[in-house]
Amino acid sequence: GLQWGYGEDNGPSEWHIDFPIAQGSRQSPINIVTSDAVYDPDLLPLSICYDSCTTLSIFNDGHSVIVEFDDVDSKTVIQSGPLQVPYRLKQCHFHWGGKNTHGSEHTVNGKSYASELHLVHWNAVKYKTFAEAAVAPDGLAVIGIFIETGDDHPGLHQLTDAFYMVKFKGSKAVFPGFNPKSLLPKSLHYWTYPGSLTTPPLYENVIWIVLKEPIKISQKQMHRFRLLLFSNEDEDRLPMIDNFRPPQPLKGRKVRASFC
Ligand SMILES: CC[C@H](CNC(=O)c1ccc(S(N)(=O)=O)cc1)c1ccc2[nH]ccc2c1
Numbered sequence: 304g305l306q307w308g309y310g311e312d313n314g315p316s317e318w319h320i321d322f323p324i325a326q327g328s329r330q331s332p333i334n335i336v337t338s339d340a341v342y343d344p345d346l347l348p349l350s351i352c353y354d355s356c357t358t359l360s361i362f363n364d365g366h367s368v369i370v371e372f373d374d375v376d377s378k379t380v381i382q383s384g385p386l387q388v389p390y391r392l393k394q395c396h397f398h399w400g401g402k403n404t405h406g407s408e409h410t411v412n413g414k415s416y417a418s419e420l421h422l423v424h425w426n427a428v429k430y431k432t433f434a435e436a437a438v439a440p441d442g443l444a445v446i447g448i449f450i451e452t453g454d455d456h457p458g459l460h461q462l463t464d465a466f467y468m469v470k471f472k473g474s475k476a477v478f479p480g481f482n483p484k485s486l487l488p489k490s491l492h493y494w495t496y497p498g499s500l501t502t503p504p505l506y507e508n509v510i511w512i513v514l515k516e517p518i519k520i521s522q523k524q525m526h527r528f529r530l531l532l533f534s535n536e537d538e539d540r541l542p543m544i545d546n547f548r549p550p551q552p553l554k555g556r557k558v559r560a561s562f563c
């Protein structure tokens with residue numbers, strides 16, 4: 304049928320037609336009501352080991368811009384925190400708005416950020432490949448980092464300077480030497496809750512770890528995201544903006560905080 308997207312006819316309000324789980328009991332993103340988040344003293348600090356990370360490529364899949372990492376071994380993992388085992392970094396991508404007033408997927412007390420970075424990891428202890436983990440119940444862990452506009456972010460230039468190579472849907476480029484460690488905020492304080500992929504197939508197999516502290520990027524860097532296109536070279540130009548799903552019902556889920 305019609306490929307899912309973020310437009311009037313194929314956007315988030317229509318996804319349930321092809322993906323009924325869109326109305327499931329643990330969908331993402333959510334609005335994080337900070338006063339309802341329960342501080343859990345048993346939550347360990349998040350351990351992010353990105354030191355030896357190998358970037359492979361940058362890719363426009365027609366929904367977002369994706370940076371893919373080499374995941375043949377467990378050199379780039381997150382562990383501890385809410386996780387029972389280490390999860391291996393596979394890719395990172397972003398969601399953003401046409402204006403700075405909105406664009407993030409998760410919201411905090413109803414506040415949207417201009418953008419949100421997702422660092423996607425898979426359970427390489429139990430599964431052999433990302434594809435296998437991506438469909439398994441305890442397969443994925445995603446770190447969400449809020450992005451707001453402000454000062455220039457030195458760690459992001461390498462990425463935004465490469466966007467011209469992947470302007471069109473389906474374009475891919477070799478992209479070596481990028482380390483997402485440079486995109487982490489100072490504090491690793493986080494909220495965590497059981498959720499789902501925020502795009503079809505919307506599988507309910509994601510442990511969400513949303514960092515409290517946003518990172519800041521400049522207006523110019525934010526503008527580079529908006530030069531990307533949903534469309535390929537042969538189609539009418541569709542600026543890649545507002546590629547975010549709005550918050551979904553909590554349905555009784557508890558959000559835990561690693562901090563008080
Ligand atoms: C099972 C879906 C997966 C493609 N989708 C994703 O990997 C994905 C990852 C993160 C997020 S978010 N926004 O929540 O962070 C949304 C989607 C997917 C689908 C089919 C596949 N065949 C082989 C590999 C493979 C992977």
Ligand SMILES: [Zn+2]
Pocket residue numbers: 396397398421501
């Ligand atoms: Zn995402």
